[in-house]
Amino acid sequence: MGRLFHFLPWNPEGKVPQNRIGLGYGMSSAKGVSMEEKRIRVAIIGAGVAGSLLAYGLDQDPRYEVYCFEKVPRDDRSFAGTVLNVGPNAIKVLSLFFPDVAESLKGVSIPWETITTSQVTGERIINYPISEVADNPGIRLFWSELYRQARLPMEDRIIFASEVTDVAYTSDTEDTLKLSYTEDSGVEKTLEGIDLMVAAD
Numbered sequence: 001m002g003r004l005f006h007f008l009p010w011n012p013e014g015k016v017p018q019n020r021i022g023l024g025y026g027m028s029s030a031k032g033v034s035m036e037e038k039r040i041r042v043a044i045i046g047a048g049v050a051g052s053l054l055a056y057g058l059d060q061d062p063r064y065e066v067y068c069f070e071k072v073p074r075d076d077r078s079f080a081g082t083v084l085n086v087g088p089n090a091i092k093v094l095s096l097f098f099p100d101v102a103e104s105l106k107g108v109s110i111p112w113e114t115i116t117t118s119q120v121t122g123e124r125i126i127n128y129p130i131s132e133v134a135d136n137p138g139i140r141l142f143w144s145e146l147y148r149q150a151r152l153p154m155e156d157r158i159i160f161a162s163e164v165t166d167v168a169y170t171s172d173t174e175d176t177l178k179l180s181y182t183e184d185s186g187v188e189k190t191l192e193g194i195d196l197m198v199a200a201d
Contacts, residue, residue: 039065043179043197046070047158051200052150053098059154066157067191069181074160083142085112088134095136104149109141159183167197 042058044051047070055068086105095102117126130137151158161184170176170192177194 037063039063040195041065041176041193042067043177043191043194044068044200045164045198046200047151047154047160048201049146049150051198052147052154052158053101054198054200055157056098056101056153059157066154067194068154068158069162069164070151070158070160071163072160073184074155074158083140084146086139086141086146088112088130088136088138091138092134092136101149101153104152105139105141105146108145108149109139112138112140170194 166180178192
């Protein structure tokens, strides 16, 4: 098992290299993908904020077939902590790539408009408007709500309460991966033909 890090060559036209076609992995006639082009099968391990948004972004592109695995059950966000600030630059970038997610986050948060620092006595040392250094405010919200909103667009595609138990090559002659996992039922299942695997939070 010395080759578990597997990378696809960069191809700006999105076509699978000829040496990857007809290797027995199966073809797809999904919208926007011809029968001559193999969809790239991606497994994302972890449906936290990064994993969920990555899955959502790739799922918008018909060249990718996306699977996302998450250890906690669907409605379990007890691990998600308290309140956090999401900075203005993060909201700006999120608005550029995933405007629907950015708007949903704004709808369940309060604006973070001022950077404030105080001494233990309560005396303010810094009270600085974010609008003077950024194009938009940040937001303040609960971690649990951040997870919920990030997962929402892909919620029906995330395999919740699953745990990855093994990763190996599909066979000695193929360079795709197979992933073994268990669901909450305890039954072990296998997903084969994985072209790219991503460990995320």
